[in-house]
Amino acid sequence: MKDSVQDTGRDVVAMSMIQALRSAMDVMLERDDNVVVFGQDVGYFGGVFRCTEGLQAKYGSSRVFDAPISEGGIVGAAVGMGAYGLRPVIEIQFADYFYPAFDQIVSEAARLRYRSVGQFTAPMTIRMPCGGGIYGGQTHSQSPEAVFTHVCGLRTVMPSNPYDAKGLLIASIENDDPVIFLEPKRLYNGPFDGHHDRPVVPWSKHPKSQVPKGYYTVPLDTAEIVRPGKELTIITYGTTVYVSQTAAEEAGIDAEVIDLRSLWPLDLETIVNSVKKTRRCVVVHEATRTCGFGAELVSLIQEHCFHWLEAPIERVTGWDTPYPHAQEWAYFPGPARVGAAFKRAMEG
Structure with a gap:
């Protein structure tokens, strides 16, 4: 950290x-x-x-x-x-x-x-x-x-x-x-x-x-690797940090999970170094898919890591629908959906 x-x-x-x-x-x-x-x-x-x-x-x-x-x-x-x-x-x-x-x-x-x-x-x-x-x-x-x-x-x-x-x-x-x-x-x-x-x-x-209890700060421009790994990079933030960790454990994948913490300014260096190491990447967030922040992340990774990637970058997000009341747990990206993206990335 x-x-x-x-x-x-x-x-x-x-x-x-x-x-x-x-x-x-x-x-x-x-x-x-x-x-x-x-x-x-x-x-x-x-x-x-x-x-x-x-x-x-x-x-x-x-x-x-x-x-x-x-x-x-x-x-x-x-x-x-x-x-x-x-x-x-x-x-x-x-x-x-x-x-x-x-x-x-x-x-x-x-x-x-x-x-x-x-x-x-x-x-x-x-x-x-x-x-x-x-x-x-x-x-x-x-x-x-x-x-x-x-x-x-x-x-x-x-x-x-x-x-x-x-x-x-x-x-x-x-x-x-x-x-x-x-x-x-x-x-x-x-x-x-x-x-x-x-x-x-x-x-x-x-x-x-x-x-x-007292005063301390966390920098506004640094991500944290919350789970080191060598096979796959997971880029996420907020609630889906824990969903991604659960999915990695259940899939038995040596995945590196990055908690962005600061979305902008973005700690691009940590992301790029991780993806160059693992050569595979999945982006996970709760917000809707179209024009979500994950789209920018995918674009940046493609720009900076293209020659290192061994599989297409996967993205797991909320649905492009009005947010449901009673069915919100179907809307959330859960371990099953995230795990399926892991599988595609590993087999790509």
Whole structure:
């Protein structure tokens, strides 16, 4: 792991992803008076998933506060705060709700540094619970990461575990450019292996739940090899990190699993080095297939690794359909679909 950890105290405790995210905001609210947290129901209520629970009571309603149901207003206000010198951390209650704020994100936040010739920046972090896991259907379960990776001036992050979630969120808050911080809600309480509609184990029993209480960062531009291997490279992020690991174990393949963590900027070096070593590659993500982020990954691998590849690059994704309510586990890329792609890649 290439993390450069700067920790103010090595006291480590087991945390869920929700607790780790809350700890990151707590650390930064205490360290920097310019940090403010706001959004729908994030104050007294503590957020719909309780990620901000207790922060308003600790830091007051001028630092942690509720906003009207106006995503455009929330993001627009954060752009102004950032230009003024604050570091707003805003929550869009579900990633599906960001569309009314799209113009503010793309036309204002992402372009502020360029348009002002570096006189102003937008040091803001936009937290968004994303993906499935609550049977919320098409209005509460989208994975829109590809929309943001397409926009120059934005950073896009998606952690898969509590340790990374805290370190990446602190790094995002400290960054001087806008960061889209996507949180797979299916991982809030524990990792999934793709066979169950509840976490396989609670985070307290997973090694990546051991999180320092104090300050540390995880770089916003590095991937992590979570499972070394020599026969096949699996490139993934978010919930499908665990699905991919399960599929590799069940298939008995010596697969190398790369958790991207940061989608953009992308750690292309780690990807290329792995694919050149294994000569085979499968890309896995939960979002829809057409124009999903996996398409960009496949294109980059083809450009940089063509002469090393011994089989076509495989891609396993969600379906190009409206997100189903009751059938979301059929929509998710599961170990069976991922394993079938492994087989094709190995036989290619």
